[in-house]
Amino acid sequence: MATSLITGGAGFIGSHLAEALLDAGHQVIVVDDESTGSKKNIEPLLDHPSFRFVHGTVSDRDLVKDLVNQSDEVYHLAAAVGVALINQEPIQTIERNIYPTELLLAEVQRRHAEGDNVRLFLASTSEVYGKNPKDKWTEEDDLVFGATTRPRWSYGASKAIDEFLALAYWYQKQTPVVIGRFFNVVGPRQTGAYGMVLPRFVDAALAGKSPTVHHDGSQIRCFAHVADVVGAVIQLMRTDAAVGQVFNIGSDRPVTILELAKMVISQVNPELEVTFQTYEEAYSSNFEDINRRVPDLTKIKNCIDYAPQFTLEDIVADVIRHQKG
Numbered sequence: 001m002a003t004s005l006i007t008g009g010a011g012f013i014g015s016h017l018a019e020a021l022l023d024a025g026h027q028v029i030v031v032d033d034e035s036t037g038s039k040k041n042i043e044p045l046l047d048h049p050s051f052r053f054v055h056g057t058v059s060d061r062d063l064v065k066d067l068v069n070q071s072d073e074v075y076h077l078a079a080a081v082g083v084a085l086i087n088q089e090p091i092q093t094i095e096r097n098i099y100p101t102e103l104l105l106a107e108v109q110r111r112h113a114e115g116d117n118v119r120l121f122l123a124s125t126s127e128v129y130g131k132n133p134k135d136k137w138t139e140e141d142d143l144v145f146g147a148t149t150r151p152r153w154s155y156g157a158s159k160a161i162d163e164f165l166a167l168a169y170w171y172q173k174q175t176p177v178v179i180g181r182f183f184n185v186v187g188p189r190q191t192g193a194y195g196m197v198l199p200r201f202v203d204a205a206l207a208g209k210s211p212t213v214h215h216d217g218s219q220i221r222c223f224a225h226v227a228d229v230v231g232a233v234i235q236l237m238r239t240d241a242a243v244g245q246v247f248n249i250g251s252d253r254p255v256t257i258l259e260l261a262k263m264v265i266s267q268v269n270p271e272l273e274v275t276f277q278t279y280e281e282a283y284s285s286n287f288e289d290i291n292r293r294v295p296d297l298t299k300i301k302n303c304i305d306y307a308p309q310f311t312l313e314d315i316v317a318d319v320i321r322h323q324k325g
């Protein structure tokens with residue numbers, strides 16, 4: 001029975017990944033400092049005989065070494081999360097994204113050098129593309145960041161460093177790594193506390209309040225259900241051809257943020273109306289956004305059997321059901 005280590009496993013995506021790996025018959029170790037994740041997300045798993053929760057930080061070198069020693073594979077999901085937090089805490093964003101990745105790669109490489117085939121999945125993000133103007137982004141496209149005076153680019157830049165580092169370990173030492181760039185993953189247990197748009201809209205509508213759209217709502221995004229994304233991650237880690245590669249993971253169905261807000265309203269309370277808020281009011285005067293974010297999924301579909309099962313309408317309905325309790 002394989003043992004899977006999930007960093008950030010008490011978070012939204014990590015908790016769903018833990019469930020899926022337990023269902024697949026794995027032993028699962030979750031390590032999380034609960035800075036943005038919550039033990040509540042994994043509460044149903046705590047009594048499972050194959051599950052163990054470790055409250056700790058992956059900035060702790062000794063803890064990382066101990067946990068990697070116990071593991072057959074590593075899923076590194078721990079990171080700074082959410083546009084709001086990134087804009088407010090750029091120091092934390094950079095430190096939490098880079099240093100733990102370095103520790104984990106070093107320990108996975110040590111195990112690899114000792115003859116143990118321990119793979120590492122690195123959760124990256126569509127933010128690494130920055131504001132590349134292409135209609136669809138492929139994994140080989142240029143990364144186009146804004147000025148260093150705009151804090152939001154610190155997230156994409158630091159995750160890009162994570163990718164460079166992971167690929168350097170692969171090129172130089174053949175450390176088996178797989179990199180996935182997540183595009184707007186949504187679903188049950190996601191919180192709107194850090195600026196995540198769909199749960200924020202749903203919470204407002206269920207409370208009888210108008211969902212607040214930033215700017216004019218023309219921003220284009222693609223939303224994927226967490227179950228589809230987690231299934232893809234596990235498949236990639238089982239596929240030899242995925243090692244040393246970078247993959248976009250998500251949906252490629254574009255929708256404007258205004259359309260999404262109206263979709264939520266139509267399912268919750270059609271009498272509500274959308275309200276608008278400037279970026280300056282929502283974040284700060286130096287905030288800069290990305291107008292269009294759509295992935296090209298050709299590479300992942302050529303590598304694994306990736307066919308998302310949830311439509312956008314399904315996703316919205318599922319989040320509403322969950323938020324209703």
